[in-house]
Amino acid sequence: MKRLLKSLATIALTLGLLLSANAMDKPTTWTTEEGASVYYLNLPELPILDLIIALDAGNFRAGDQHGLASLTASLLVKGTKNQDEETLIETMEGLATSITAGSNTTQTTIRYRSLTDEEVLTPSVDLLLEILKSPRFDEETFNREVAQIIDAQKARLDNQNSLASEAYYAMLYPGQHLGSTSEMLVESLKKLTTDDLNAFKERYYHSNNAKIIIVGDLSLAEAKTLANRISETLGTGEAQPAIDETPLPSKGETKVIAFDSPQSRIMMGHPAIDRFDPDYLALFVGNHVLGGSGLTSELMMDIREKQGLTYGIYSYFAPSFLKGPFTISLSTTNQDVDHAISETKKLVKRFIEEGPSEEALTRAKNNLTGSMALDLDSNMKMASALLSIATYQLPLDYFEQYADNVNNVTREMIQAAFKKHVDVEKLSTVIVGGYQETP
CATH class of the missing domain: 3.30.830.10 (Metalloenzyme, LuxS/M16 peptidase-like)
Known part of the structure; x- marks a missing residue:
């Protein structure tokens, strides 16, 4: 054994x-x-x-x-x-x-x-x-x-x-x-x-x-x-109807939950896209610049490094068969909650209006294409990649063409996709911690 x-x-x-x-x-x-x-x-x-x-x-x-x-x-x-x-x-x-x-x-x-x-x-x-x-x-x-x-x-x-x-x-x-x-x-x-x-x-x-x-x-x-x-x-069984659950439009609400902690956890976002959306890749690459690349993302460089409002902040899209959300997540001290939310929204709004810089976009593309080998470095990772192809009806050569497809994403494509799918005014927000709302 x-x-x-x-x-x-x-x-x-x-x-x-x-x-x-x-x-x-x-x-x-x-x-x-x-x-x-x-x-x-x-x-x-x-x-x-x-x-x-x-x-x-x-x-x-x-x-x-x-x-x-x-x-x-x-x-x-x-x-x-x-x-x-x-x-x-x-x-x-x-x-x-x-x-x-x-x-x-x-x-x-x-x-x-x-x-x-x-x-x-x-x-x-x-x-x-x-x-x-x-x-x-x-x-x-x-x-x-x-x-x-x-x-x-x-x-x-x-x-x-x-x-x-x-x-x-x-x-x-x-x-x-x-x-x-x-x-x-x-x-x-x-x-x-x-x-x-x-x-x-x-x-x-x-x-x-x-x-x-x-x-x-x-x-x-x-x-x-x-x-x-x-x-x-x-064996065979009864055919099942397609999965369909359309989310309601986001109202941009805020909910505060009291929790005994010197810091507050903040999550904000709204329903965005399913995995079949043609803008998926542009949003994926764009978000890598905005908040998906760790310490080098724009959210981390501004909200953490420049302003010192958090130890960590990130953003992501979570599409599947259903319209998953665009989400921004961070923690900050209770007294900095309002300021951190305001500054984060300002940055996202600016990103939507201006898009990523060419330098940041090139860096993101290099990072995403360079990590592909690690994403396919085992039998099971290969199998999981094939499952993605099967599940979302992707082309059979999807991963062969991945680097070219990523490199073909432009600033204009990212701007257009973010303008279409992300609305800062409709971001709903949840705050869990010792934060006290201002009357």
Whole structure:
């Protein structure tokens, strides 16, 4: 066992060195008979396989049964009909195989890693299929997981950053899934049963609701055999409607939450774009200059270095299938809150009007294109990149063309995109701390 684990670690390190200098090749794609979309990339340098099964079974699909999608994913890998949780862990360890599952807003992902030596791969794949076909959903394990999540949610009430984030999203997305709260999650969890997990799996864990990403030392024929076995195990199910949750227009509100702290946490922003928006790249590159590049960003250089109002400030866009927000986040002393917010808004407004300097834009492009090798320096990172291509229907050569696309972004494109999608007057603001509003 220790020898196998050591082999995996050595292989992962060596693979990173081999891949770091190479762009991603164009993947091969096909659709299985049951309807699963497959994306395959052959990396024969080392005997390792990484696989992702992505299902349109995220938290959004659970409706008002908050926590159901995440619980289903979590318990999926905690026992099968033939193996309890402890036995399953021992089986995976014996095969040096990793199988994990998790859920976010829009997807459930099952991630699998194994050596491709036939003596290991054959029983390892059989184990994956057993997990997909017959999870145990044990009552005792279910109750333990629910209790842990509830305890974690209670702990969030003592965390300033968590309070700010929850209140911020609730303000931006009232009555919608992105705006759900810890209280809503806890109340939902208390009502869930293992029957709900089985029903959720039966409804959403199907091939025609899945994308299969295969990266590693498998031939095309072997990859097709593997994809077919997974697809047949999942079977077909009812087609699901497209995810659609349109946020309400931002009103530029401010909410203050009292929290015993010498500093206040500030989050401000408004719903902006989904990942399919044609302005995504211009906004991404522009934000790298504005607030996404750490100490060298304009927000950090001005609000922190020049004015000394914070230790850290950053901005980001968070698009997915849904219109995610443009967000600015910082902390400052309670007495400096009003001044920090005012100065931040002034800077963002100036950035929208003037755009980045050519020097700053060139620096951002060099940083973004130069870091691409590190973003694709492992099997699993390659698989995750392919999942992005599959999920957001990007061109198959997206990462091959990434550097050229980034370098083609102009100041004018950034200005136009920010003017269209960011409105300083409509930034809603959440302040959590000892700040006292001025009467």
